[in-house]
Structures are given as structure tokens and as C-alpha cells.
Amino acid sequence: MTRAAAWGCEMARYTAEDLIASIDDLTAPRLTHYVEMRVLRPVVSDQGETFREVDRARARLLCDLSEDYGLDGDALLLVMQLLDETHGLRGEMRALIAALAEEPDEARQRVITRIRVARGQG
Numbered sequence: 001m002t003r004a005a006a007w008g009c010e011m012a013r014y015t016a017e018d019l020i021a022s023i024d025d026l027t028a029p030r031l032t033h034y035v036e037m038r039v040l041r042p043v044v045s046d047q048g049e050t051f052r053e054v055d056r057a058r059a060r061l062l063c064d065l066s067e068d069y070g071l072d073g074d075a076l077l078l079v080m081q082l083l084d085e086t087h088g089l090r091g092e093m094r095a096l097i098a099a100l101a102e103e104p105d106e107a108r109q110r111v112i113t114r115i116r117v118a119r120g121q122g
Contacts, residue, residue, distance in 0.1 A: 013043070013050040022056065025063035034062055039080045 020026050034040040042049035065071040100108055
């Protein structure tokens with residue numbers, strides 16, 4: 001069960017047609033290309049393929065990168081991989097900061113000092 005379902009609300013799902021209608025530069029061939037590149041991944045269920053809100057945001061970004069910056073193919077894939085990696089690292093950093101916040105002051109100060117030394121600041 002998704003968190004949204006547990007809270008009693010439905011997560012937005014979009015068909016390919018809904019997605020194309022909601023994003024100016026998105027066409028059926030472009031959407032197919034993004035799915036084939038695996039930078040968009042539809043959810044497959046008994047009702048067929050649907051896209052989540054995050055997919056809609058990614059599709060909009062992909063179109064912007066393609067139209068505004070002329071990115072396509074490998075360059076577009078690289079940018080999306082870097083964005084995904086950055087997003088994952090931010091989550092790891094948040095978890096590390098939360099865990100460190102639960103430690104005693106002395107332990108936190110030791111870690112801060114070691115980080116500064118490792119970065120050449122101490």
C-alpha cells in the first residue's frame with residue numbers, strides 16, 4: 001500500500017494521452033523515446049501503463065532540456081542520471097544529518113572536525 005493510499009487519498013496517475021495533453025512539447029514519439037531511454041518509467045498495472053506525478057515533472061524537464069538546450073540522446077540521459085544521483089545523495093545526506101543530530105555533542109563535534117580536516121579546512 002502506498003503512503004498516499006494509507007492516508008486515504010489517491011495518487012495522481014496519467015495515461016500517455018493525459019501526459020501528452022498536459023505538456024506542450026511532449027509528443028507521442030517523444031514520450032515513446034523517453035520510455036525507451038528509460039528516463040521515464042510508466043507504472044504497469046491491470047489498467048495498463050500509467051505515469052505518476054513525478055513522471056509528469058520529469059517529462060516536462062526532459063522536453064525543456066530538449067527544446068531549450070538542444071539536449072538529446074546520450075547528453076539527455078547523462079543529465080538525468082546526474083540529477084537522479086544528486087537526488088539520491090541528498091537523501092543520504094539528510095539521513096546522515098538526522099542520525100548525527102541524535103548523537104551527543106562531543107560525537108558531533110568530533111565528526112565536524114574530521115570532515116573539516118578531510119576537506120582541507122582544519
